[in-house]
Amino acid sequence: MALQFDTVVIGGGIVGTATAYYLARAGKRVALVEKGRINGEQSSRNWGAVRTQGRDPSQIQMMLDCLQIWRGIEAELGESVDWREQGQMRVNYDRKMTERSEAFMPIAREFGLTTRLLTAGEVAELLPYYDARDCQSALFTPTDGSAEPEKVAPAFARGASRLGATIFDFTSAKSIDVRNSAVCAVETEHGRLDCETIVLAAGAWTGRLLKPFAIEHPTLWIRGSVGRTGVVPIEMRKLVVWGKCAYRQRIDGKVNIAVAEDGFHDLMLDSFAHGLKFLPLAVRNWQNVRFSLGKPLVQSVMGEFSDFTTHRTLDPRPDWKGLARASKLFLEEYPSAGPIKFECGWAGYIDYMPDELPVIDALQKPEGLFVAAGLSGHGFGIGPIIGKTVSDLICKGRSDYNLAPFSSRRFR
Structure with a gap:
């Protein structure tokens, strides 16, 4: 007999585990399936940066709200993830790098970021052991931060489990089943999981799971x-x-x-x-x-x-x-x-992705399939708010953000 859930989340990285957590917190019956161990791939292998600095303008409001999540994440989940709000710095060594930093400043002012351009002397003051002889300037955002990638997604998964979610690690999703143009189940290597909605947050594997639906995901x-x-x-x-x-x-x-x-x-x-x-x-x-x-x-x-x-x-x-x-x-x-x-x-x-922007989308066909992937190396810091956003799409039928830049249809 198949198990019955409201939502099945495919993928055990930071986006998948955060989505499962927020869905479970909203009272949904959630299953998360991961073909290997939770947090086994890129979500545990990145730099640990949590930044607004240098992001595309389409992501910055989401990232500002995500910083609020990070500031309370350890109290929320009840465990340490080594969160530190000590900033992000981009050191410039030539004119081209400096121009890239200067080009971000109007965006920073538009969104009220704490970002500022530093002189070489100011960099040396912030980094006392740093040799600033080659430095021309730096872009610095003191309210950005960092956390330990090895800890965050497992903490979200444990939090989801405490709220009633079922975590199936070492359980591969073989296929997504559709009935009357709507998703109805995930077939796994260990059995069928019936559901009303599915979240595909499988990172590098996402495009392969979308191929049967002829959905372009050019990653x-x-x-x-x-x-x-x-x-x-x-x-x-x-x-x-x-x-x-x-x-x-x-x-x-x-x-x-x-x-x-x-x-x-x-x-x-x-x-x-x-x-x-x-x-x-x-x-x-x-x-x-x-x-x-x-x-x-x-x-x-x-x-x-x-x-x-x-x-x-x-x-x-x-x-x-x-x-x-x-x-x-x-x-x-x-x-x-x-x-x-x-x-x-x-x-x-x-x-x-070709434009370095993620896909965050409720697909029109098949109905009930949501995609949150293609984070292009920018996903660790913004992952928690993406999980919350997908949860809102499922539970409320809407998002507080303009998700048009992240539509899968932009690749057609």
Whole structure:
């Protein structure tokens, strides 16, 4: 006999777990299915940034409201997620980078952000161990923050479970069933889950689950790599900084370091199917996009990524050469922190859209299917409000935000 729920959420990352939490809080009977472990993929592998700074204007009001969620998240969920409101900084080393920061300032003023442009001297005051000799300026938003990616989605999942949601980890969604043009169930590897609505928040896997409905979701998997050092001998401000590399010092004194600029794409069959849609983005960022021809292409040709049980957790190889370069760049900025040795490193696949905006949509056909995916590397910080927004769409039939920029129909 099939189990009966109001809503089934597919995907156990930050968006999926937050959606399940807010639906359960609204009194819905919720099931969350995840093919591997909760928080196994990109939601646990990002930088941990929670930022308004540098976002597209279409997302900023949502992000401002999301900051209110983050400020109360530990009291709400009853556990620590290492939330720190110490800011986000983008350090500028040349005129082009400075111009990008200056271009954001009118947007910051429009939305009343705390963002400001700093001189090199002001950067040195904020970061006492930082060598500011090459610095021209920096964009700084003191009310942005950070949290620990390894902790947040599991905390939302536990919160949802306490409110009555059922969490099915290591349970792959095989297909979405439709009756009379409306969703009616999710077929999983362990049985059928009947429901009235379905939320597809499956990150990099979303497009594959939408294919049977001929819904265009042109996402490419972009590989990002992060390394973690041992405890460094300097006490840095616990903010997220994007300079010659990207870094964040954790509460335990260790530092997560990432390659700041390079996007690494492992070529697959979808690369050729969606390539033309990404051409404008590739032209704008041609200096920062690298391509790899290797095992993932063979795996996609063999159909491995079409079987959701083949890869319970995507665990791509880190770009160790890139991380070695990043560690050297970090020492240029913080010479007293050396020598740098990585204790561990990891990589994750970001589901990247051609316009770098997510899909947050109640699909017209099939009715009852909601999509929240394509976060394009910007999803950790804004994930909780996206979960709440999808919950509102289901429970209230509306959202407080203009979701037109995030419609799936923009790719038709």
